[in-house]
Amino acid sequence: MTDSKSLVRISNVVKHFDISGGFLDRISFSGGTPTLTTTTVKALNDVSLDIVQGEILSVVGESGCGKSTLGRTVLGLYPPTSGEIAFRGQRIDNLSPKEMLPYRRKMQMVFQDPYASLNPRMTVRQILEEPTHFHFPELSGSQVQDKVAEVMRQVGVDPAWAGRFPHEFSGGQRQRISIARALMVDPEFIVADEPISALDVSIQAQILNLIMDCQERFGLTYMFITHDLSVVEHISTRVAVMYLGTLCELADKKSLYGDPQHPYSRALLSAIPKLGAKGFAHIRLKGEVPTPIHLPTGCVFHTRCPFVEERCRREIPKLLKRPNGSQAACHALEEGRI
Numbered sequence: 636m637t638d639s640k641s642l643v644r645i646s647n648v649v650k651h652f653d654i655s656g657g658f659l660d661r662i663s664f665s666g667g668t669p670t671l672t673t674t675t676v677k678a679l680n681d682v683s684l685d686i687v688q689g690e691i692l693s694v695v696g697e698s699g700c701g702k703s704t705l706g707r708t709v710l711g712l713y714p715p716t717s718g719e720i721a722f723r724g725q726r727i728d729n730l731s732p733k734e735m736l737p738y739r740r741k742m743q744m745v746f747q748d749p750y751a752s753l754n755p756r757m758t759v760r761q762i763l764e765e766p767t768h769f770h771f772p773e774l775s776g777s778q779v780q781d782k783v784a785e786v787m788r789q790v791g792v793d794p795a796w797a798g799r800f801p802h803e804f805s806g807g808q809r810q811r812i813s814i815a816r817a818l819m820v821d822p823e824f825i826v827a828d829e830p831i832s833a834l835d836v837s838i839q840a841q842i843l844n845l846i847m848d849c850q851e852r853f854g855l856t857y858m859f860i861t862h863d864l865s866v867v868e869h870i871s872t873r874v875a876v877m878y879l880g881t882l883c884e885l886a887d888k889k890s891l892y893g894d895p896q897h898p899y900s901r902a903l904l905s906a907i908p909k910l911g912a913k914g915f916a917h918i919r920l921k922g923e924v925p926t927p928i929h930l931p932t933g934c935v936f937h938t939r940c941p942f943v944e945e946r947c948r949r950e951i952p953k954l955l956k957r958p959n960g961s962q963a964a965c966h967a968l969e970e971g972r973i
Contacts, residue, residue: 641685642824642856643709648718650679650701650708650880654928677927678704680880680935681718683954686824690872691850691857695864695903697924701880702860703747706826709858710742711735722824740770743817747829749809753801759812760797763787763819770820782819789852790815790845807838814845818853826858831866843870864907868892876900879927879935882954886961896963898940898973934966942967 655661655674663672678701686692694702707713709720711727720728727738746752753762763783767774774782784794790811801809810830817825827846831839847870849855861867867874867888874891876884876899884897895901902918920939925931931938937947944966952964967973 640687642688642723643686643858644719644721644724645682645684645686645705645709646719646721648679648682648705648708648720649677649716650704650713651716652676652678674928677930678880679708679715680930682877682880682882683718684875684882684885686856686858687872688823688856689850689854691847691859691870692873692875693859693861693867693871694875694877695861695867696877698862699879699924699927700877701927702862702877703828704880705877706744706828706858706860710744710826711738712744740820741823743820743822743825745810745813745817745825745827745830748833749806749813750801752813753809753816755801758798758800759787759792759804762801762812763797763816766816767819786815786818787812789818789849791841805838806834807841810834810838810842811845814842814849818849821853822855824856824858826860828860829862830859832861832863839866846870864903876903879925879930881935882964883936884961884963885954886959886963890959890961894959894961896957896959896961896968897936897965898942898967899936900963934964940967942973944972946970 653673653675655672661671661673662669682705694705696702704713708715715728719726722738722742727735760783763786764779767779767782783797787794787797792808792811792815801812804812831842834842843866846857850857859870871888873885873887875882876897878899884891884900891900892904895904902920905916905918922939925938933949934947934952937943940947946966950966952966952969954962954964955969956962957968
C-alpha cells in the first residue's frame with residue numbers, strides 16, 4: 636500500500652540475526668576438513684507496508700513470526716539488514732545516532748513487560764522527568780514537574796504517587812506509567828508491543844481504553860503488536876498478518892474478519908472462540924512451524940497449507956490486491972484455486 640498520508644513507510648525490509656557464536660562454535664568438519672559455518676535467523680523477509688497517520692495498525696501472528704522485530708526495526712532499535720524505513724517521507728534507517736535524535740521524540744515504544752522496562756531504582760517522577768529534560772532542555776524544573784503531574788492524571792495515575800518506585804504499583808498501574816513515559820515527549824507514533832498480554836483480563840480492557848483515548852486526544856498513530864485476535868477486532872483500523880517473518884495479508888478490520896483471504900489468516904481467525912456458535916469449523920493446520928534459520932523455499936506457508944501445489948514450493952508469492960480491498964500473498968488465491 637502507498638498513501639500520501641503515510642506517516643511511516645516500510646519498504647522491502649529484511650532483518651537477519653547472526654547467531655553463529657564464537658570461533659569454536661562455528662567450526663565444523665566435512666571429510667576431515669575444518670570449515671567455518673554461519674547460522675542466521677531470518678526474522679524479517681522483504682516486508683513492505685505503510686502506516687497511515689491516525690490509524691491503529693495491528694500486527695498479528697504466531698510467536699516467532701517477527702512481530703516484535705518489525706516494531707523494533709521500525710523504531711531503529713534494530714538496524715535493518717536491508718530495505719528502507721521512512722518517517723514523514725524522510726528516510727531514517729541510515730541516520731547516525733545524532734541525526735536520529737529528533738525522530739526519537741516523535742517515535743516511542745510501550746513494551747510488553749512494564750516491570751522490566753521501568754528502572755527499579757528510579758521513582759516514577761524521575762522516570763518521567765528523564766526523557767523530558769533530555770528532549771526539552773528549554774523547560775524549567777517547575778514546568779517539567781507540571782508536565783509530569785498532567786500526564787500522570789491523563790493516564791489515570793494519581794500525581795501524589797510520583798515519589799513511589801515501580802515495585803509499589805500493580806501491573807496495570809505500571810503499564811499506565813509506561814504509557815505516560817511515552818507521552819511525556821509528545822510523540823506522533825507509538826509502537827505498542829503486546830502491552831496487555833502480561834495483565835489480568837479485567838485490567839486489559841482499561842489499558843485498551845486508555846490507548847484508544849490517547850489516540851483520540853493526542854492524534855496518535857499506533858503499531859499495535861499482539862497475538863490476541865479478539866483485541867485486534869476491537870481496537871484496529873487495519874491488520875497485518877505475519878508468518879515466519881513474511882507479510883501474508885494486509886486488510887482493514889472489516890475485510891479481514893468478514894472475508895479473510897490468505898489460508899493462514901483463515902486458520903488464525905477460525906481459532907477464535909465464538910460463544911453459541913454451532914458447527915463452527917476450526918481449521919487445524921498440519922505439521923510444525925518451520926524454523927526461521929532454515930526457511931522453506933517458495934511460499935513460507937507451503938509446508939502447512941492445504942492448497943499447496945508445485946508453484947508454491949518454488950516461487951515466492953507477491954502481495955497482490957484482492958477484490959475485497961485487502962492484499963494477500965498467495966498463489967492459490969491468484970490462480971483462483973480457493
